[in-house]
Amino acid sequence: xxxxxxxxxxxxxxxAARELFHRRGYGETSLADIARxxxxxxxxxxxxxxxxxxxxxxxxxxxxxxxxxxxxxxxTRPTARERILSMLDSLACGCDSIAHSGCPMGxxxxxxxxxxxxLREEANRLLLRMIEWVERQFAGMGRGDARALAIQLVSTVQxxxxxxxxxxxxxxxxxxxxxxxxVVEGLA
Numbered sequence: 176x177x178x179x180x181x182x183x184x185x186x187x188x189x190x191a192a193r194e195l196f197h198r199r200g201y202g203e204t205s206l207a208d209i210a211r212x213x214x215x216x217x218x219x220x221x222x223x224x225x226x227x228x229x230x231x232x233x234x235x236x237x238x239x240x241x242x243x244x245x246x247x248x249x250x251t252r253p254t255a256r257e258r259i260l261s262m263l264d265s266l267a268c269g270c271d272s273i274a275h276s277g278c279p280m281g282x283x284x285x286x287x288x289x290x291x292x293x294l295r296e297e298a299n300r301l302l303l304r305m306i307e308w309v310e311r312q313f314a315g316m317g318r319g320d321a322r323a324l325a326i327q328l329v330s331t332v333q334x335x336x337x338x339x340x341x342x343x344x345x346x347x348x349x350x351x352x353x354x355x356x357x358v359v360e361g362l363a
Contacts, residue, residue: 185223187213189233196234197272197279201286206230228294231283235297238280242301246308255315259328259359262309266332267352274345278336280305305329316362324362331355 191213195204206227210217224230249261269278276282280301287295306325313321335351338344 184213184215184219185233188215188220188223188230189237192230193234193237193279196231196283198276201227201231201283228292231287231294232297235283235294235301238283238301239304242280242305255312256359256362259309259312260356263332263352263356263359267349270339270345270348270352273336273348274339274343277340278333281333281336302329302333313362318362328355328359 188209192204192209195208195212199208204227206220207217209227209230210220215223224233245262245265248265249258252258252261280298283298284302287298306322306329309328310321310325313324318324331351332348332355335348339346339348
């Protein structure tokens with residue numbers, strides 16, 4: 176029971192941080208904001224996390240687990256092409272949220288890319304893992320240009336996410352996801 180309470184508060188802190196980092200950004204979010212959003216007293220935050228960077232590392236891990244889940248769901252598909260299409264369908268579910276607050280992973284990568292911390296490398300690994308997974312799928316389709324195609328696909332999704340946010344238009348991201356699906360379906 177005590178371990179469950181400990182886990183529950185920690186999870187609430189990480190969930191609150193993920194949501195606040197997504198909506199407001201890492202730099203604009205304080206530990207007090209995270210405590211308030213999670214319902215955990217601010218003094219208790221330090222029991223679970225020593226610094227805001229520690230919370231950010233847990234948020235990055237949560238994003239990694241989410242992307243792993245998307246990949247595992249896609250892996251149930253019989254062909255590499257279908258796996259890529261499944262991944263694109265999974266990303267399409269977040270278009271409205273992305274148009275309002277940006278891509279949660281991409282936003283973290285951009286924000287930490289401007290900081291000289293270990294978190295920059297951790298955040299960047301999120302996108303690198305996505306590129307590598309997509310590359311394996313294209314290689315499974317027999318494509319010699321698998322790496323270039325993977326970078327193009329992830330770049331298109333991330334770029335469309337930025338435009339959808341800037342214009343507050345989820346249709347931009349939906350359109351590019353549909354276009355990428357057409358491209359993938361047409362590849363030999």
